[in-house]
Amino acid sequence: MATHSLTLPPTRESVADIRVGDIVYLTGDIVVTGGLPAHKRIVEYLDAGKELPVEMGGVFIHLPHMVEENPDGGWTIHYVNPTTSTRFNNFLPRFVRDLDLHILGGKGGVNEETAQAMEQQGCIYVSLLGGGSPIMSEGIKEVRQVEWREFPAHFRLSRLRVENFGPLTVGVDAHGGSIYETLSEQARGRLPEILAQLDKRRAEAAGA
Amino acid sequence: MIEEALIQEVTADLYSAALRRVPDDTKAALAAARDRETSENARATLDLMLRSTVLAEKKDTFVCSDNGFPIYFVEIGGRAHWQGDLKGAITRGFNELVDTISPPLLKHVANPLTNERGGPGKDMPAINVDLIGDADYIDITCIPKALGSGRFASIKTFISPSLADIEAYVMECIIDAGSQHCPPVIVGVGIGGNFDMTAKLASRATYREIGSINPEPVLAAMEERLTEAANATGFGPMGTGGETTALAVHIDYAFGHGYTPVAVCFNCWINRRAKARIYNDGRVERIF
Numbered sequence: 001m002a003t004h005s006l007t008l009p010p011t012r013e014s015v016a017d018i019r020v021g022d023i024v025y026l027t028g029d030i031v032v033t034g035g036l037p038a039h040k041r042i043v044e045y046l047d048a049g050k051e052l053p054v055e056m057g058g059v060f061i062h063l064p065h066m067v068e069e070n071p072d073g074g075w076t077i078h079y080v081n082p083t084t085s086t087r088f089n090n091f092l093p094r095f096v097r098d099l100d101l102h103i104l105g106g107k108g109g110v111n112e113e114t115a116q117a118m119e120q121q122g123c124i125y126v127s128l129l130g131g132g133s134p135i136m137s138e139g140i141k142e143v144r145q146v147e148w149r150e151f152p153a154h155f156r157l158s159r160l161r162v163e164n165f166g167p168l169t170v171g172v173d174a175h176g177g178s179i180y181e182t183l184s185e186q187a188r189g190r191l192p193e194i195l196a197q198l199d200k201r202r203a204e205a206a207g208a
Numbered sequence: 209m210i211e212e213a214l215i216q217e218v219t220a221d222l223y224s225a226a227l228r229r230v231p232d233d234t235k236a237a238l239a240a241a242r243d244r245e246t247s248e249n250a251r252a253t254l255d256l257m258l259r260s261t262v263l264a265e266k267k268d269t270f271v272c273s274d275n276g277f278p279i280y281f282v283e284i285g286g287r288a289h290w291q292g293d294l295k296g297a298i299t300r301g302f303n304e305l306v307d308t309i310s311p312p313l314l315k316h317v318a319n320p321l322t323n324e325r326g327g328p329g330k331d332m333p334a335i336n337v338d339l340i341g342d343a344d345y346i347d348i349t350c351i352p353k354a355l356g357s358g359r360f361a362s363i364k365t366f367i368s369p370s371l372a373d374i375e376a377y378v379m380e381c382i383i384d385a386g387s388q389h390c391p392p393v394i395v396g397v398g399i400g401g402n403f404d405m406t407a408k409l410a411s412r413a414t415y416r417e418i419g420s421i422n423p424e425p426v427l428a429a430m431e432e433r434l435t436e437a438a439n440a441t442g443f444g445p446m447g448t449g450g451e452t453t454a455l456a457v458h459i460d461y462a463f464g465h466g467y468t469p470v471a472v473c474f475n476c477w478i479n480r481r482a483k484a485r486i487y488n489d490g491r492v493e494r495i496f
Contacts, residue, residue, distance in 0.1 A: 001248060021249055021449070034273075034314075064273045066314055078311035081273030084356050084388050108356070108388035108447060127448055129256050130356055130390035131272045131478040134263035152315040152325045154273070167256065169249065169448045179448050180387050187383050187441040194437045198375050201436075205429040 005164070009057040010102040012122030018170055020177040024126055025166035026103070029144060031056050034064030034083045035155025038148060039091045042157075046098050053147040054159045056099045062088065062106030063128070063136075064154035067143055075143035077160070080136050082128035084108040093117035105168065109180030115172050125172035139165030210346060210486050212292030218484050218492055219301030222350035223278060223333075224309060226482040227270045230261040231496045233418040234394075234455065234479040241392060241445075241452040250450025257445065257477055271478045275313045276352030278302060278333035281415065285343025289488050295335060298348075302333045316355070336408065347495070349415055349483040354476060357393065360385035361473035363407055368466050371426075374399060375434060381472040382438050382454070387447020390476035392455045394418065395438060398471040401462035410471035413458035415481050417496070427459045434459075445477070455479070 001021050006014060008028025018024065031054055033039070045052050062085045066078040085092070085106035092114040095101060104110070104118065105126040118125065128136055142161035149156060172178040235258065242254035264271045280298050284290075306313060306327065315325040317332055340347070362381050366373060378397055385393075398409030422428040434457040444450025455477070475481075483495040 023252075064314055066273065066312060068312065079270060079273055083274070084359070086388050087359075107390065127446055129253070129260065129446060131476065132256060132260045133270055133273050134267055135256065135260050137269075154314045155325075167252070169253070169446065171448055183441075183443050183447065183449060184383075184386050187386065187443060190440060190442070191379065191383065194379060194440050195372075195376055197440070198379075198433055198437055199372060201429075201433040202371060202375075205426075205433075 008059055010059065012102060012174070015102050015122060015124045015174050018124050018173055019175070020170055020173045020179045022170045023166065024168045024170055025164045026059070026168070027163050027165070028161070029057050029159050030059045030061050030162055030165070031157065031159050032061045032063035032065055032080070033155060033157050034062060035151060036088070037151055037155050038157050039088055041148060042095065043091065046094070052157070054145050054157055056101070058100060058102040060095060060099060060101050060104055061128070065158060065160070066153055067146055067158065075146060077137070077140050077143050079133045080140055081133040082107040082130055082136070085110050085125070089114060096121050096123050109171050109178070112178070112181060115176065115178040115181065118172055119174060119176045122174045124170055124174055126168035127171045128168055136165070139163060210288065210290040210488060210490065212297045214486060214490060214492070215290070215294060215297035216301035218348055218486060219280065219298045219350070220305035222348060222482040222484055223302060223305055223352065226350045226352050226480045227275055228264055228268060229482070230264070230271060230478050231481060233496070234477070235261055237418045237455040238392070238477065241455065245450055245452060247444065247450045249448060250444045250452060253445035253448065253450070254452065269311060271480070272354060273314060274354035274356070275316055276354040276480070277316070277358060279336060279351040279353055280333055281336045281338070281349040281351065281412070283338045283340045283347040285340050285345050287342050287344040288346045290346065298333065298335055299328070303328050345485045345487045347483060347485050349481055351415065351481045357389045357474045357476040360389050361471070363403070363469055363471040365403070365467050365469045367468070369468055369470070371430065374470050375430065375437070377470055378434055378457070378472055379437060383441060385474060387443050389474050390478070391443055391447055392445055392452045392477050394475040394479055395434070395454050395457040396473045396475070397457065397459040399459065399461040400464035400468055402464065403469050405462055406469035406471040409460040409462060410473045413460045414473060414475040416458045418456045422459065424461070427461065431457045431459055
């Protein structure tokens, strides 16, 4: 398990040495959203060949964020915390390719098709601590841009400046390694043995 | 006499407290799991979780950005005396807090017919009522249920299942949720009754104190072996590997018919819940 401090924007090369299980800290700009409406709108932009209102910079994180506009026009960020990426699985292979992502993040992982797209693209998936709002929020230094303001705060597409944002656990690397697939297969593989053990323990309990 | 205004105040306090403070039983279970874990990454993740609980309290802020689906579980003692509109008091207490709480809440409550976000809304917050014997108090438990854990609840109706059938189903649900529901989780299992009762039994089982012994010996043994089985899957803290996937499995049951619904639901690792007991004389005791 290695620890990497990455300066953003990332490239295919800058994430190439990172492996599943490594720890990553990010410094630079990240693009975030927590919502389905933002995902749908990104698709509309991609379909129409329109440029997105934020520069993606190769990083896209499923990160609901509570931001409020100040009277003077700046933004106050109250807190952030990740949401489950698997609910966006249908969007993600295309996003990885068409948004030129090298870091995708959230919690809970991504499906096999997304992991394959990530391998082709040279992209890693980083897992943030769910329920880690006080820690994750400390890494946010500035709200750079907030778009699609008609959406509730956490559904907007925002660009945030982060510093030593982490620790983030690498769940999928750019070489086809996915901790989520490995663990899921491992659990299913262990299931017959687990059920046999349950049978044994049940028989013991009944005999006791 | 328990006054309406007191119910309103307690309702607001409980939601605010649940969002900021991970209950003591959960912190103790996380710390114990941290000491047992042999995987370096899993230990580091559990340390991070414990740090998050401390920081949230220190900064008086939320542990998670998802303030959840608000559930109030109200248990009314047979000798409790209250005055006024209980439902109205709970709803007002909740709505007032949503408007005034600091930091502000994200709008997670939604109309399922339009996906429009924000409240107040129909049957919001959810109020679940039970009657408890001859007690001279009302217990209110607030459980903000986040998407990550709420999404993987499941129910299946069997015909006269064996314990082996039930346990196999529980394991199927645990493996389906896998890495996604912010493990280590508390697994709630309901067996028997009818459709809605079973779901309630499972949900209520998750609220039980971690480490408490099930009074039904058959279920106490089942809880112990299913907790071991859940942890043998290897999903680990945050689903990135380890020996701690469940902090506990809690099971409840009710007599039913030959058809036996089995419900399985989860609370994520922060296991948010806050409970207060309001006595007839107006005393309020925080249970957790």
